[in-house]
Amino acid sequence: NPRRKNLPPGPPQYPLLGNLPQIIKAHPFGYRAYHKLSQQYGELMHVKVGLQDQIVISSYKALKDLLDKEEISGRMWNGFLVDRSHGKELGMIFSSLPAQKDLKTYVMRALRDYGFNKSDSMEATVREELKHFHGRMSSIAKKNGGLHRMERFFQSSIMSILWVMMAGERYDHDDPNLERLLKINSTWFQSGNFGAGMVVAYPFLRFLFKEWTGYYRIEEGNEMIWGFIREVIEEHRNRKEYKSEPTNFIDHFLHEVDKAGGKSELFTEEQFVIICYDMFQGGFETTSNTLAYGMLYMILNPHIQKKAQEELDKTFEKRQIASIMDKTKVPYTTATMLETLRMSNILPVPGPRKATKDYYYNGYLIPKGFSVALNTYSVMRDTKIFGDDVDTFRPERFIGPDGKLNGLEQYIQMSWGAGRRSCIGDKLAQTTLFMFLTYLLRNFSFHKVENQPDPTTEPIFGMILSPQPFDVIVKER
Numbered sequence: 001n002p003r004r005k006n007l008p009p010g011p012p013q014y015p016l017l018g019n020l021p022q023i024i025k026a027h028p029f030g031y032r033a034y035h036k037l038s039q040q041y042g043e044l045m046h047v048k049v050g051l052q053d054q055i056v057i058s059s060y061k062a063l064k065d066l067l068d069k070e071e072i073s074g075r076m077w078n079g080f081l082v083d084r085s086h087g088k089e090l091g092m093i094f095s096s097l098p099a100q101k102d103l104k105t106y107v108m109r110a111l112r113d114y115g116f117n118k119s120d121s122m123e124a125t126v127r128e129e130l131k132h133f134h135g136r137m138s139s140i141a142k143k144n145g146g147l148h149r150m151e152r153f154f155q156s157s158i159m160s161i162l163w164v165m166m167a168g169e170r171y172d173h174d175d176p177n178l179e180r181l182l183k184i185n186s187t188w189f190q191s192g193n194f195g196a197g198m199v200v201a202y203p204f205l206r207f208l209f210k211e212w213t214g215y216y217r218i219e220e221g222n223e224m225i226w227g228f229i230r231e232v233i234e235e236h237r238n239r240k241e242y243k244s245e246p247t248n249f250i251d252h253f254l255h256e257v258d259k260a261g262g263k264s265e266l267f268t269e270e271q272f273v274i275i276c277y278d279m280f281q282g283g284f285e286t287t288s289n290t291l292a293y294g295m296l297y298m299i300l301n302p303h304i305q306k307k308a309q310e311e312l313d314k315t316f317e318k319r320q321i322a323s324i325m326d327k328t329k330v331p332y333t334t335a336t337m338l339e340t341l342r343m344s345n346i347l348p349v350p351g352p353r354k355a356t357k358d359y360y361y362n363g364y365l366i367p368k369g370f371s372v373a374l375n376t377y378s379v380m381r382d383t384k385i386f387g388d389d390v391d392t393f394r395p396e397r398f399i400g401p402d403g404k405l406n407g408l409e410q411y412i413q414m415s416w417g418a419g420r421r422s423c424i425g426d427k428l429a430q431t432t433l434f435m436f437l438t439y440l441l442r443n444f445s446f447h448k449v450e451n452q453p454d455p456t457t458e459p460i461f462g463m464i465l466s467p468q469p470f471d472v473i474v475k476e477r
């Protein structure tokens with residue numbers, strides 16, 4: 001095939017296996033394997049993951065140049081993703097249909113009416129959550145000498161914040177519905193093990209080896225989440241408020257569904273179920289795990305924690321909750337947050353794009369139908385951008401000689417993708433991270449348990465990375 005000679009370089013392929021042998025040999029975690037292989041094959045690399053052809057983009061420049069191109073603004077939708085939405089291309093994250101664009105625009109506009117992406121109301125929601133969170137942290141500090149096992153610790157707060165944006169009401173930490181939702185999400189995410197990786201490589205395996213591929217967990221998660229959202233819809237329908245003046249996103253959508261009277265492909269209940277699914281999956285595990293990593297890096301680097309606390313003590317009163325506008329007042333703490341995002345990089349290879357048409361870049365062909373992977377891990381570990389010590393946690397790299405942020409922050413923005421398929425939650429995520437981190441460090445301190453080995457920063461591998469559970473001593477300051 002003459003077209004193939006224009007493909008980007010990549011390792012030689014084996015029949016049926018494609019490049020799986022080289023990928024697995026390079027590193028058991030796919031994203032690190034891509035990092036290693038891309039150092040050999042370049043910023044655009046062609047690999048075959050089992051039966052799936054993929055172009056891997058591994059430099060900041062190529063990502064920046066390519067991600068906003070319409071030709072690669074589709075999203076891969078196969079295997080377990082098809083089952084997630086009943087075999088139909090629905091929702092915002094995984095659909096490549098023209099309707100996705102309209103739906104995303106609608107969701108962002110509608111959510112905005114209820115505070116999403118509006119600085120004041122977003123901060124008010126986070127502030128409210130932090131007030132409750134303080135109580136939780138205080139009681140931890142008072143018990144067992146402050147010893148606490150950090151495991152999915154921030155999930156409930158982050159879900160509460162998201163729920164206020166969507167449903168207009170807050171869940172208490174011990175609300176059984178919140179607990180259910182948290183359990184549902186963890187079921188789905190924990191299925192992202194090696195087996196699920198094999199399901200990506202060979203989608204049909206999921207039907208043959210449900211147990212081995214972990215696919216039964218995905219099925220279980222799907223059932224639970226659809227059920228949960230259907231109950232929410234029913235509850236909102238029974239309340240009937242949506243009929244007159246919707247006061248939250250869910251009611252707003254139901255209002256639109258009724259108005260459309262079955263004539264719209266956007267406003268259907270089935271579409272709504274998948275939108276909620278998208279919001280839970282995109283908006284929840286990501287920010288929570290980044291925050292957990294933040295805590296971990298603080299206990300592993302007490303000198304950095306101390307330096308950030310000194311800066312915060314000079315700038316904020318105890319119990320004062322910072323605003324994202326205060327970022328420049330506390331450059332070192334902001335740099336600590338950026339370094340946390342860089343090092344934890346919880347979505348090192350996010351849900352792949354798909355080329356919907358052929359596209360040429362620097363003479364290389366990205367063929368229609370190929371999957372396109374955004375290898376942000378290679379950006380976050382690029383020694384030409386961040387210096388030789390990319391594997392060290394060092395916030396100073398974001399600070400210039402004048403003591404201010406030096407502009408390297410722009411590279412961290414790639415954590416949220418770019419172009420019309422970029423993340424809708426980057427602002428909420430950054431606001432939450434900044435407000436939580438500043439508040440936590442101003443009011444509490446975090447320490448290693450004496451005589452225990454250092455907790456590892458190696459992640460639990462999954463669709464979204466998370467730190468392994470670790471012990472911490474929390475002290476109120």
Ligand code: HEM
Nearest residue numbers: 093282283286287350415416417418421422423424425429
């Ligand atoms: C640390 C936090 C987060 C990270 C690192 C992150 C990262 C990403 C990335 C890399 C993408 C794909 C971008 C692309 O293809 O160009 C994405 C898409 C998306 N994210 Fe996030 N995200 C985070 C938080 C959130 C939050 C808080 C929400 C919702 C409130 C959210 C909702 C979404 C949605 C709906 C999409 C799909 C957009 C589309 O396909 O058009 N994310 N996110």
